[in-house]
Amino acid sequence: MRVLCKTSCVCLLLVLVGACANLNPDLAGSAANSACAGDVIQPPAGLVEVIDTELRHAAEGQPGKGKLCKAKVFMAQMPVAVYRVWDSSRAYSVYGSWWSLAYPAGSRESYQKAEAICPEWSALDRVTVCNIKVGARVVIGPGQSMDCANDLSYKPSPENQVYIPNDSRNNQVFVENCSAGAPWPNPAP
Structure with a gap:
């Protein structure tokens, strides 16, 4: 047996x-x-980690849908500089939700790939620098993969992005002291 x-x-x-x-x-x-390509970076001075599950979920996306692959929420204890590349033909987009912690470098195409920005979304021809308002909550994390039009897709990116839940159409803007939008990428001399 x-x-x-x-x-x-x-x-x-x-x-x-x-x-x-x-x-x-x-x-x-x-x-x-669908695995993330990077980790959430150590935030700059002035940002402290907080728990806000609803805001974190708003910033995270499914594979192929963009947004962040994984994320943490931070609250600004002092102004922190953020950078946004946007489309000057859509002036309302200057205060959108997606920002970075460093001045954008490289070509438009390399920036689109690093940040998983579909070409049909934005001409990406201006850059604005603002400060996150003290007390505002933001989400930071590496980018999720994105499927765009015309069979173009971007893999998950190790580049960290900053999600700021701005809604300028409803007077909810969590950035201040913004520069005028400068041409981007910088025009050749």
Whole structure:
């Protein structure tokens, strides 16, 4: 009886191992493709981590849908500079939700790829620098993958972005002391 039990256990184990070996490789690959490419950075001085699950969820996105791959929420204890590249043909977009902690560098195409910005969303021709208002809550994290029009897609990015829940149409703007939008990328001399 004991030998039969051991034999049955071994057979069951072999069946389970065999079933695992036949998993659909597309399913296994999609889990790897949806992994985040980076971690949430240490924020600059003036930002302190807080818990705000609702705001964090608003900033995180599913694979292929953009937003942040993973994130943490921070509250400004002092003004912190943020940078936004936007479309001058859409003046209302100057105070949008997506910002960075560093002045944008490189070409428009490299910036689009690093920040997962679909070309159809914005001409990306101006840059504005603002300060996060003291007391405002923002979300920071690496970018999620994005599927754009014309079969263009961007992989998850290790570049951290800053989500600020601005809604200028409803007078909810959490940045201040903003510069006038300068041409971007910088015109050649």
